[in-house]
Amino acid sequence: MVVIFVVIKGSRKFKINKEKMKIGDVFRELGLNVEEYIPVSNGNIVTEHDEVKDGDLLTLYPVVSGG
Amino acid sequence: MAKCSFCNRRAIFYSRVNGKFFCEKHFLKYFDRKVRRTIRKYHMFGKNETIVVAVSGGKDSLSLLHYLSKLSKRAPGWIIKGLLIDEGIAGYREHLIGKFIKTCNELDVEYKIVSFKEEFGYSLDEIVKKGKQLGLPYLPCTYCGVFRRYLLNKESREMGGTVLATAHNLDDVIQTFLMNILNNNWDRVARIGPVSGVITHVRFVRRVKPFFDILEKETTTYSILHSLYPDKNVECPYAPLSFRWYIRKFLNDLEMRNPGIKYSLLNSLVEVLSLLREKYRESDLKTCKICGEPSSQEVCRACMLRRELGIL
Numbered sequence: 001m002v003v004i005f006v007v008i009k010g011s012r013k014f015k016i017n018k019e020k021m022k023i024g025d026v027f028r029e030l031g032l033n034v035e036e037y038i039p040v041s042n043g044n045i046v047t048e049h050d051e052v053k054d055g056d057l058l059t060l061y062p063v064v065s066g067g
Numbered sequence: 068m069a070k071c072s073f074c075n076r077r078a079i080f081y082s083r084v085n086g087k088f089f090c091e092k093h094f095l096k097y098f099d100r101k102v103r104r105t106i107r108k109y110h111m112f113g114k115n116e117t118i119v120v121a122v123s124g125g126k127d128s129l130s131l132l133h134y135l136s137k138l139s140k141r142a143p144g145w146i147i148k149g150l151l152i153d154e155g156i157a158g159y160r161e162h163l164i165g166k167f168i169k170t171c172n173e174l175d176v177e178y179k180i181v182s183f184k185e186e187f188g189y190s191l192d193e194i195v196k197k198g199k200q201l202g203l204p205y206l207p208c209t210y211c212g213v214f215r216r217y218l219l220n221k222e223s224r225e226m227g228g229t230v231l232a233t234a235h236n237l238d239d240v241i242q243t244f245l246m247n248i249l250n251n252n253w254d255r256v257a258r259i260g261p262v263s264g265v266i267t268h269v270r271f272v273r274r275v276k277p278f279f280d281i282l283e284k285e286t287t288t289y290s291i292l293h294s295l296y297p298d299k300n301v302e303c304p305y306a307p308l309s310f311r312w313y314i315r316k317f318l319n320d321l322e323m324r325n326p327g328i329k330y331s332l333l334n335s336l337v338e339v340l341s342l343l344r345e346k347y348r349e350s351d352l353k354t355c356k357i358c359g360e361p362s363s364q365e366v367c368r369a370c371m372l373r374r375e376l377g378i379l
Contacts, residue, residue: 035319036238038287045291047088049069052292061296063287064315 119228124163126290155190
């Protein structure tokens with residue numbers, strides 16, 4: 001079982017418990033579009049193909065901003 | 068761990084368009100090559116230029132300021148300056164101004180901050196309120212866009228700018244393209260190219276978009292890599308009211324299902340621009356008879372709006 005914490009910078013927080021998963025699965029789990037966020041795991045930018053590890057803190061940086 | 072398609076290092080960026088992975092080094096190389104190609108292709112800058120970068124304090128414009136400042140080290144005839152327009156939106160712009168000043172100081176770039184309040188006597192919040200009370204039909208983005216463009220031209224000229232660089236990226240450009248198609252505004256489509264064209268008015272500063280071919284996802288990655296991403300990601304409170312908001316969401320959903328559709332739309336724009344420029348030739352600009360700034364009509368849009376708002 002993998003437990004990770006996800007923060008969307010500047011707004012919501014989530015906790016996800018799941019079997020083995022990739023960053024792309026986290027997006028699907030939360031109903032988010034991979035085109036709209038840059039995932040940063042424990043301080044490093046990662047891609048949708050990277051796997052998440054137990055205890056990871058994933059911060060999603062919104063691509064869309066401003067007006 | 069996903070690896071770079073070029074060197075086997077840890078990947079930080081994946082292009083869903085061509086299936087390639089990029090490590091930090093190769094991503095920055097790719098980014099630099101794309102921007103330089105755009106600058107060259109559209110003859111954006113000459114050997115000697117004072118480039119005023121229009122900065123909102125957000126990730127895209129800070130990235131452009133950072134990128135051009137670094138590039139100027141290889142172009143001895145270039146001077147880079149930063150210009151920020153503070154519209155006066157409570158709880159929004161003030162977060163970004165500090166980051167702008169800090170970045171300018173770190174890059175050793177001269178800057179200027181101009182506000183709607185000091186220039187027009189009213190902040191955007193006050194203007195929006197006034198417009199509502201008067202029953203004017205405009206969205207906040209109309210006032211903001213018109214007054215901001217007016218000030219960017221006037222102030223960059225007063226800063227000695229020979230060219231004004233804005234951080235409009237590929238996403239911004241195709242959103243504007245689609246919005247104008249849906250509104251049947253082809254004359255406006257003719258004006259959204261990467262350079263403003265040859266306009267000879269003595270008070271008009273040429274405008275260029277060096278990020279014309281760069282996805283917003285790529286400017287965001289560049290900003291995170293250089294610690295330029297705002298500490299507080301505060302959205303403009305007026306943004307969800309705009310037509311652009313829906314178009315942006317629609318295009319992002321489309322891109323997720325059909326990777327590459329954004330580039331296709333940009334290419335469609337480039338294709339149609341050459342045809343439209345024949346039909347909507349940029350005539351010499353007139354001079355606004357109220358403020359003396361360049362205008363396509365007898366009175367510029369900023370003065371027209373100010374007149375309607377009763378603040379002229």
